[in-house]
Amino acid sequence: MYNRAKQTEVPEGITTIWSCTQEGCKGWMRDNFAFEETPTCRLCSHPMERGTKMLPLLQNSNGDLKAIKKGIQIGQSLI
Template sequence: MAFGRRNQMEIPKPPDVEKNVLSCEGDDCNGWMREEFASEDELCPLCGGSMKKEIRTLPEIDKNNNFYGR
């Protein structure tokens, strides 16, 4: 008998897309954010350093509710 074992639904993964991101130029900082969520000042929220534009392959998310599929 297996108590507590429920049928697990598989949650669909969002497709990966190439997105523009802003990445921190600081040597000791790994901060980055999607360009669509960045503020106008384009400063790193972690260290306050300058940011540069890059392209990364990331999962697609919905900007309005931050959860894919709902």
């Protein structure tokens, strides 16, 4: 009775991710969206470990975020 348009399939692939090591925390992020070489969890501030996950393939147009020079953090003195 109701016709639903067929959805286009999004290609998936094995993607490198960072997962939180804290038990009970479900925080994770794609490696190519991480700003640090070894990131900490944004939800609970615990260390993260590298792993892989089958995810839709995305292109990060910002390039390598880990190579971007960081500015002075707010609260740090210039001296």
